[in-house]
Amino acid sequence: MSSGLPPIQGAPKPQVKALNCPKCGAAIMLRALGQAISVVCASCHSILDAKDPNLAILQTFDKITSSDPPLIPLGTRGKIRGTDYEVIGFERRNIQVEGIRYFWHEYVLFNPYKGFRYLTEYQGHWNDIAICKELPIIDTRFSTPPEANYLGEMYKHFQSADANTDYVLGEFPWEVRVGEHASVTDYIHPPRVLSSERMSNEVTWSIGEYIYGKDLWSAFALPGSPPEAQGVYENEPSPFSTNIQAVWMAFAVFALGLLILMIGFEASAKKESVFHQSYLLSRGEPKGESSFVTNTFNLDGRTSSVEVTTSAGVQNDWIYVNYALINQDTGQAWDFGREVSFYSGYDSDGSWSEGKQTDSVVVPSVQPGNYYLRIEPEVDRSHAPVVYSVDVRRDVPVSAFYGIGFLALLIPAILVTWRSVSFERSRWSESDHPPSPIFNTGDN
Amino acid sequence: MFKKFYLLYGILVLGGVGYAQYRGMSLDSMNQLKNVPKSVRDNPGSYRSIYSSYHHYTGGK
Numbered sequence: 404m405s406s407g408l409p410p411i412q413g414a415p416k417p418q419v420k421a422l423n424c425p426k427c428g429a430a431i432m433l434r435a436l437g438q439a440i441s442v443v444c445a446s447c448h449s450i451l452d453a454k455d456p457n458l459a460i461l462q463t464f465d466k467i468t469s470s471d472p473p474l475i476p477l478g479t480r481g482k483i484r485g486t487d488y489e490v491i492g493f494e495r496r497n498i499q500v501e502g503i504r505y506f507w508h509e510y511v512l513f514n515p516y517k518g519f520r521y522l523t524e525y526q527g528h529w530n531d532i533a534i535c536k537e538l539p540i541i542d543t544r545f546s547t548p549p550e551a552n553y554l555g556e557m558y559k560h561f562q563s564a565d566a567n568t569d570y571v572l573g574e575f576p577w578e579v580r581v582g583e584h585a586s587v588t589d590y591i592h593p594p595r596v597l598s599s600e601r602m603s604n605e606v607t608w609s610i611g612e613y614i615y616g617k618d619l620w621s622a623f624a625l626p627g628s629p630p631e632a633q634g635v636y637e638n639e640p641s642p643f644s645t646n647i648q649a650v651w652m653a654f655a656v657f658a659l660g661l662l663i664l665m666i667g668f669e670a671s672a673k674k675e676s677v678f679h680q681s682y683l684l685s686r687g688e689p690k691g692e693s694s695f696v697t698n699t700f701n702l703d704g705r706t707s708s709v710e711v712t713t714s715a716g717v718q719n720d721w722i723y724v725n726y727a728l729i730n731q732d733t734g735q736a737w738d739f740g741r742e743v744s745f746y747s748g749y750d751s752d753g754s755w756s757e758g759k760q761t762d763s764v765v766v767p768s769v770q771p772g773n774y775y776l777r778i779e780p781e782v783d784r785s786h787a788p789v790v791y792s793v794d795v796r797r798d799v800p801v802s803a804f805y806g807i808g809f810l811a812l813l814i815p816a817i818l819v820t821w822r823s824v825s826f827e828r829s830r831w832s833e834s835d836h837p838p839s840p841i842f843n844t845g846d847n
Numbered sequence: 848m849f850k851k852f853y854l855l856y857g858i859l860v861l862g863g864v865g866y867a868q869y870r871g872m873s874l875d876s877m878n879q880l881k882n883v884p885k886s887v888r889d890n891p892g893s894y895r896s897i898y899s900s901y902h903h904y905t906g907g908k
Contacts, residue, residue: 646849653850657857661864668868694891708871727894729883739877767873777891800868808864812857819849 424449425458434478434491435513439574443492445477450571450579464571464581471495474524474630475510477573481623483531488512488520490623492573498564498587511575519576522619523611527632528639529619530596530611539590539597539608548836551590551597553610558590558597561637561834566600589637593830596638613638635829643823654816661808668800677702678795684722684780685788694779699731702771702797709766710799711776715743715791717760722789725779726764730772737766743791765801 420433429446433439439453441461451458473493475481480489492511497504507525514520521532539553548560568583586601594613599606613636616629632639678700702709715722721744729736741764747756782789828838866872887894 643849646853649850650853653853653857657861660857660861664861664865664868668865692892694894696888696891706871707869708873727880727883727887729887731885731888734882734884736880736883737877738880739875764875764877765871765873766875766877768871775888777887777894779891798871801873803874804864804867804872808860811860815853815856819853 422458424451426460426463431458433574434489435515435519435574435576438513438515438518438576439491440577441571441575441579443571443573443575443579445572448572450581452578453574461578462580471506471508471570473508473510473572475522475619475623475625479623479625481619483512483520483622486514486517488514488517490573492571492575492579494568494572494575494579495570496566496568498566500564506569511573513574521609522614525636526634527616527630528636529614529616529629530638531614532598532609532611535597535608535610539599548834553597553608556592556595558592558595560836561589561591561596561831563588563835591638593638594640611638613640634833635826637830637833639830641823641826641830643819643826647820647823650816650819654812657812658809661805661812665800665802665805672800673704673707673798675797676794677797678776679792681790681792682778682780683788683790684782684786686786689780689782693781694725694777697776697778697793699773699775700795701773702769704771704798706768706770707798708801709769709774710763710794710796711741711766712761712763712794712796713741713743713791714761714794715789717743717745717789718787719746719748720744720783720786720789721758722786722791723781724791724793725777725781727777728766728769728774729777730770730774732772735770737769739764739766765799 420436422431422433423429424431424444424447426449427444427447429444431442431444431451433442433453436453442451442453442458443449444451448464449460450462450464452461473490475490477490477493480487482488489512490510491513494509494511495506496509497506499505505525507523510522510524512520512522519534523530523532535553537554539551539558541549541551543549550560551558564587566585566587568579568581571579571581583602588599588601590597596611596613598609598611600609616632619625620627620629678697680697709728711726711728713722713724721742723740723742725738725740727736727738741762743760743762744758745756745760746758747754749755776793776795778793780791831838883894
């Protein structure tokens with residue numbers, strides 16, 4: 404929530420005056436003499452009329468926030484947007500939602516030539532507030548939530564509430580009172596917030612921009628570090644939203660690149676058949692040593708893959724083949740075993756089948772040279788005659804790499820989108836327009 | 848920040864896929880051996896595959 408306060412006109416001459424509180428006699432320094440309307444005695448907490456040379460007492464209140472002092476002490480000077488300001492006032496306000504009071508703090512900043520400016524702080528979230536230069540236009544006809552147009556920028560309604568002031572300190576450019584009520588409405592366009600504040604028949608609009616605590620601490624040269632921001636604030640800029648569109652654009656470009664890679668490799672791959680042979684295992688075979696070697700075949704070209712395909716006409720049966728692809732000249736070998744099995748039948752659910760009569764495996768990064776296969780088939784002892792064939796092809800692309808690449812590109816894009824959506828849901832969950840739950844639990 | 852990371856990451860992914868395909872890499876598991884004796888050519892039984900005596904699944908409903 405922001406302060407909606409009238410600006411001081413003109414560029415007055417800076418004046419500072421030391422006075423005494425008419426109630427307790429404590430020294431009071433008026434930093435915005437001639438511009439402050441109210442001043443609060445830090446000693447007895449009387450609210451005094453700063454326009455009155457005798458500082459007439461407007462209100463007295465019990466100090467109730469001794470444990471909640473200003474995080475930026477009154478009198479502190481700092482530079483905001485290139486202008487020096489001094490903190491001259493502090494107030495604590497609250498709203499009550501569903502029986503819970505939420506407190507926030509407002510600071511009045513003053514520069515004798517630029518006038519007043521405000522800072523608000525809620526649970527470590529800060530806003531730099533100024534009075535609007537134009538009256539915003541509210542559009543409730545076509546948009547849900549309603550929107551406000553300010554200087555051509557659309558702001559979505561976030562929250563309306565009744566605010567109450569419960570503690571004041573320092574100087575204020577209006578007649579401040581403890582217990583003061585105002586209807587406040589916030590519209591957001593992160594990182595900006597547009598706020599209206601209605602008191603009696605007067606409405607004040609202010610525009611704020613989210614500012615990080617560490618930047619304020621630096622601007623005011625404050626010791627230590629600012630309180631850590633808790634949760635997601637209404638106009639806190641999302642660390643993800645600016646990335647989402649660009650990330651998905653990049654994803655689309657990369658996916659296209661992947662497609663081009665796939666087309667390129669599919670078109671340029673030789674897929675050259677270098678060996679094909681069929682074998683018959685009659686009933687009762689093999690007897691004794693079952694392994695044998697094939698004729699030598701040549702794998703030429705660059706280092707690339709070799710695909711070995713085993714096809715077997717098995718029906719409710721299996722064949723397992725131990726392979727070794729051996730380089731005749733260097734003795735380098737790849738050892739692997741493949742099973743071909745196929746089962747089918749019919750039951751009360753209808754026909755079913757399981758397995759395949761063909762199996763392929765890709766041997767990686769095989770250098771050119773003369774190779775042969777050592778083959779050692781294994782079958783069930785009671786097998787029917789099995790015909791199986793072995794095919795060897797050179798330079799065959801592996802489609803799974805494209806799938807892995809696609810997933811590798813997709814997952815970060817989904818994650819960052821999910822985080823962005825979660826951030827926005829957290830933001831709006833605190834508003835008058837909370838998002839509907841993603842998963843409906845059915846609980847009433 | 849993430850945008851830059853993703854751009855670099857995407858380039859690495861595409862490069863990785865291209866390199867894997869060009870080098871003929873594979874996802875299939877197999878055992879690579881060096882210096883298999885030339886005698887295997889004449890006596891295949893002298894070589895024993897580490898995958899032999901595999902426990903075979905005899906499927907079906």
